[in-house]
Amino acid sequence: MTIPSRTPVLVGVGEVSERLGEPGYRRRSPVDLAADAAREALRDAGIDASTVDTVAGVPQFEISLPWATPLLGASDNFPRSVAGRLGADPRRAVLETGGGQAPQRLVNEFAATIAAGDADVVLLFGSEAISTITALAGSDDRPDFTESPGGSLEARGSGLDGIVSMHHVAHGLSDTPSQYSLIDNARRARLKMSRAEYASAIGRLFEPFTAVAAANPHAAAPVIRDAAELMTPTSANRPIADPYTRLVVAREKVNQGAAVVLMSAEAARRHGVREEQWIYLAGHADLDERTMVERADYGNSPAAVRAAQHALEIAGITSAELSTIDLYSCFAAPVFIVAEALGLATDDPRGLTATGGLPFFGGPGNNYSMHAIASVVRQLRAAPGTYGFVGANGGIMSKHSTGTYTTIPYEFKPSDSERIQADLDAVPAPEEAITADGQGVVETYAVKHLRAGEREGIVLGRLDDGRRFVARANAVLDLLTDGEPVGERVTVRSSPDGNVIA
Structure with a gap:
């Protein structure tokens, strides 16, 4: 087919990484890592940085969270700092909102921008140097990354x-693992699985991920592990929040950067980019989920499901036609839920990760899916005529961006995300009881394991009047750790320190 001149094509990808204490370790800042990844992406495309008219950066955790303080300083204009390293002078610089959806959402957005004629050459990038920053923050020769x-x-x-509720934070939901455990525990109960059965399922899900990570030169933890090792608590694999051990949660202490180059077909031809480099965005979607207390089923995510399905619908294919897949894997729940929505078995021979996943490849803050896109692109180029899928997730399964990629020429099509979002938002949501008193039912729960060995319990439930509530549940930890708490009747009381289960 003849490709219209404004068709967006992905023409370059780049990745860099370094690990503490290994040969070649350079103590690179987030800007340096992103710039090096961007150089690789430009080199892959075969174009010069001077051609770039738009840059967009994915923010590091320390510059995307209002309460975070950069321990070694940071650039006050991350996209311009990276562009400056490259010798680029783009007319537009964007710093995207935080969240793991950001890389794919940027691809979706700027593909549409190119199609509309408002950009020709777009460079997207992101990075994290959490491993370096953590290691050097207290050293006498610590670098200064301020720019x-x-x-x-x-x-x-x-x-x-x-996404963040100070009311929930006050009740102990202050960390990501405990909030995701609410989702996995609700899903387990809905499936009527025992704790042991569900832990075994998580181990079997992630075991093949470790093999993919072990073969990836950019992986932060390239070690093959079996299902039992992943889920058996030890001093090196301590419980984090039921049902998670340390080895099956996203690994944030990494030094990684990734970048992507998008161009119009016209610009790609003008700059001599070989067509065998071109990857098409055949389908895409961007959807947001309800807040936790507004979700009808804590163990599911309608927005994640529809975002995944819609990216395939636009491409006109089914999941059976995918050759490479990367599902966002910060915790088990997002993988389970999207795999089920797409009809993918967790032991699908194609695999559910192209990189090794966030617990093993690494979770570079908001930028993991930029690495997923790079991996999928390389695999598609190696097998022309095939399709790949990337699912990206931000918050507590709160923001979802998806993309279907292929070497097969496709005209760019806008998604129907706005209509789908309106349908999702139209579903009635329960009211939350900020001050909760009375009888209710446990809908899901979290048990946090602190480093000193203490445990904290949190319950999300529904009062008999239909309102949702969150409450501390330290008085009934035995209920949360033995048997099946979901569906149990409890008494909740309000106090000056918040709601508690009696």
């Missing part, structure tokens, strides 16, 4: 509205 490159910046903010 002020100047120039315009379109900063989009933290994007935490609807």
Whole structure:
């Protein structure tokens, strides 16, 4: 087919990484890692940085969370700092909102921007140097990563509205593992699986991920492990939040960067980019989930399900036609839920990760899916005529961006995400009881394991009047750790320190 000149094509990908204490370790800053990845992406495309008219950066955790303080300093204009390293002077610089959906959402957005004629050459990038920053923050020779490159910046903010609830934080839901455990525990109960059965399922899910990570030169933890090792608590694999052990949660202490180059077909031809480099965005979607207390089923995510399905619908294919797949794997729940929605078995021979996944490849803050896109692109180029899928997730299964990729020429099509979002939002949501008193039913729960050995229990439930509530449940830890607490009747009381289960 003849490709219209404004068709967006992905023409370059790049990745870099370094591990503490290994040969070649250079103590690179987040800007340096992102710039090096961007150089690789430009080299892959065969174009010069001077051709770039738009840059967009995925923010590191320490510059995307309002309460975080950069321990070694940071650039006050991350996209311009990276562009400056490359010798680029783009007319537009964007710092995206935080969240793991950001890389794929940027691809979706700027593919549409290119199709509309508002950009020709777009460079997307992100990075994390959490491993280096953590190791050097207390050293006498710590580097200073502070930069002020100047120039315009379109900063989009933290994007935490609807994700972080100070009421929930006050009740112990202050960390990501405990909030995701609410989802996995609700899913387990719905499937009527025992704790042991569900833990075994998580181990079997992630075992093949470790083999993929072991073969990936950029993986932070390239070690093959079996299902039992992943889920058996030890001093090196301590419980984090039921049902998770340390080995099956996203690994944030990494030094990794990744970048992607998008161009219009016209610009790609003008700059001599070989067509065998071109990857098409055959389908895509961007959807947001309800807040935790507004979800009808804590163990599911309608937005994640529809985002995954819609990216395939636009491409006109089914999951059976995919050759490479990367499902966001910060915890087990997102993988289970999206795999089920797409009709994928967790032991599908194609695998459910192209990188090794966030617990093993590494979870570079908000930028993991940029690495997933790079891996999928390389695999598609090696097998022309095939399709790949990337699912990206931000918050507590709160924001979902998906992409279907292929070497087969496709005209760019807008998604129907706006209509789908309206349908999702139209479903009635329960009211939350901020001050909760009375009888109710446990809908899901979390048990946090602290480093000193203490445990904390949190319950999400529904009062008899239909309102949802969150409550501390330390008085009934035995209920949360033995048997099946979901569906049990409890008494909740309000106090000056919040709601508690009696």
